[in-house]
Every structure is written in structure tokens, then in C-alpha cells.
Amino acid sequence: MSLGRLHLVTDTRPGRDPLAVARAALGVAGRELVVQVRVEDSATDREAYELAGRMVELCASAGATCLVNDRLHVALAVGAAGAHVGADDLPVDAARRVLGPAAVLGATARAPGTARAAVAAGADYLGVGPCHATGTKAGLPPPIGPAGVTAVADAVPVPVVAIGGVTADRVAGLRGAGAYGVAVVAALADAADPARATAELLAALGC
Ligand SMILES: Cc1ncc(COP(=O)(O)OP(=O)(O)O)c(N)n1
Ligand SMILES: Cc1ncsc1CCOP(=O)(O)O
Ligand SMILES: [Mg+2]
Numbered sequence: 129m130s131l132g133r134l135h136l137v138t139d140t141r142p143g144r145d146p147l148a149v150a151r152a153a154l155g156v157a158g159r160e161l162v163v164q165v166r167v168e169d170s171a172t173d174r175e176a177y178e179l180a181g182r183m184v185e186l187c188a189s190a191g192a193t194c195l196v197n198d199r200l201h202v203a204l205a206v207g208a209a210g211a212h213v214g215a216d217d218l219p220v221d222a223a224r225r226v227l228g229p230a231a232v233l234g235a236t237a238r239a240p241g242t243a244r245a246a247v248a249a250g251a252d253y254l255g256v257g258p259c260h261a262t263g264t265k266a267g268l269p270p271p272i273g274p275a276g277v278t279a280v281a282d283a284v285p286v287p288v289v290a291i292g293g294v295t296a297d298r299v300a301g302l303r304g305a306g307a308y309g310v311a312v313v314a315a316l317a318d319a320a321d322p323a324r325a326t327a328e329l330l331a332a333l334g335c
Contacts, residue, residue, distance in 0.1 A: 133309030139317035224250030240283035258292025274305035281306030299332035
């Protein structure tokens with residue numbers, strides 16, 4: 129599996145335009161981009177399906193990978209490449225059974241033990257964090273910092289994607305800590321120029 133190093137997780141805030149941000153990022157990053165479609169828990173399956181379906185088409189035209197957060201049935205229904213699950217979602221082994229062996233399956237981990245368990249259960253990559261403080265998701269445990277990323281990366285043979293408060297300035301520290309790539313919401317969704325912000329993140333990643 130060749131996984132992109134820059135993951136754009138879609139912004140769930142009302143009034144945002146995740147397709148416009150993804151279009152701008154795809155134009156710069158192409159196949160190096162993974163778009164993870166993430167919607168509010170309160171969003172309907174129909175809303176998730178419609179956004180994910182449009183995102184799959186956009187990603188396909190750029191040669192990029194589209195994943196769906198949490199809702200595996202939506203991932204299957206729109207023909208996404210795979211999905212991402214965390215502690216409140218289906219367990220990794222169940223998610224793998226639902227998606228099948230060929231799908232890309234990501235799992236959240238913040239410590240070596242859970243990371244090893246997720247990989248043993250079938251995760252292809254790990255989303256690890258929050259690495260830094262973030263205002264994007266409430267109720268998270270304290271940031272693990274680059275040292276926490278190293279602890280996980282040293283424990284598993286799969287790519288580690290650092291998430292939480294990631295900015296272009298922080299990418300070098302995270303890569304040095306062992307992260308294969310990074311996942312961002314605000315760094316692209318809040319950027320005045322998402323295409324330029326994408327280029328800066330890619331440059332920091334060494335892509
Ligand atoms: C790449 C990546 N890493 C971690 C997460 C968080 O997933 P989860 O813990 O299930 O939380 P929600 O995103 O579902 O609120 C992620 N989505 N992507
Ligand atoms: C979904 C999620 N899980 C851990 S941090 C996070 C949000 C990351 O958003 P940002 O890049 O804006 O900090
Ligand atoms: Mg989840």
C-alpha cells in the first residue's frame with residue numbers, strides 16, 4: 129500500500145465548504161493527498177453519503193485516495209478506498225471484516241499498546257494524537273507531543289499519521305519523531321489560500 133503523506137480531514141463546522149478546500153488541495157497535492165470525509169455525529173447518513181460521493185469523484189480525478197471517517201457503510205456505498213475508525217467506532221477487526229482485505233483501514237491510537245493491538249487487528253495505518261492542542265475537536269485527552277509519536281512509531285511497522293494542531297511549522301518536528309505523514313483540519317480549512325497552505329505542508333513533508 130502506498131499511502132499519501134498529507135491527510136485532509138474535512139471540516140465539520142456549519143457553513144464550511146469541504147469540497148472547495150479539497151479541490152484546492154487536490155490541485156496541488158494530487159496523489160499525495162488522502163481526503164478523509166468526516167461529518168458531525170448529528171449529520172444524517174444521507175448527508176454523509178452525498179458529501180462522500182462527491183469527494184470520491186473529486187479524488188478519483190486527481191488520483192488521490194478518499195477515506196470515510198466512522199461510517200463504514202457510507203464508505204462501501206460510495207466506493208471509497210477505505211475508512212478510519214477510533215475508540216467509539218466499530219473495533220478494528222470488525223471494521224476489517226466489513227470493508228474486506230483490500231480496503232485501506234486507519235485506526236486511532238495514542239499509546240504503543242493500543243497501536244500494536246490495532247495493527248494486529250488489521251489497521252494499515254495509525255492516526256496518532258492529538259499531537260498538539262487543537263480547537264477542532266472537543267473532549268480530547270492531553271496532547272502527546274512528538275515524544276508520544278515516537279513511542280507509537282517505534283512500536284508498529286505501519287505508517288503513523290500525526291493529527292491534532294498540525295501546522296506546516298510543526299511538520300518537521302513530527303517527521304523527526306517518526307511520523308510518516310500528517311492529518312489536518314484547520315491548517316487547510318482555515319487557510320486564506322488552501323492551495324498555498326497545501327504546498328507549504330507538502331514542502332515541510334519533503335514531498
Ligand atoms: C488520521 C486520523 N487520526 C485520528 C482520527 C480521530 O478518529 P476518532 O478517534 O475516531 O475520532 P473522530 O474523528 O471520529 O471524531 C481521525 N479521524 N483521523
Ligand atoms: C479529529 C481529530 N482527532 C484528533 S485531533 C482531531 C482534529 C484535528 O484538527 P486540527 O488539524 O484542526 O487540529
Ligand atoms: Mg471516529
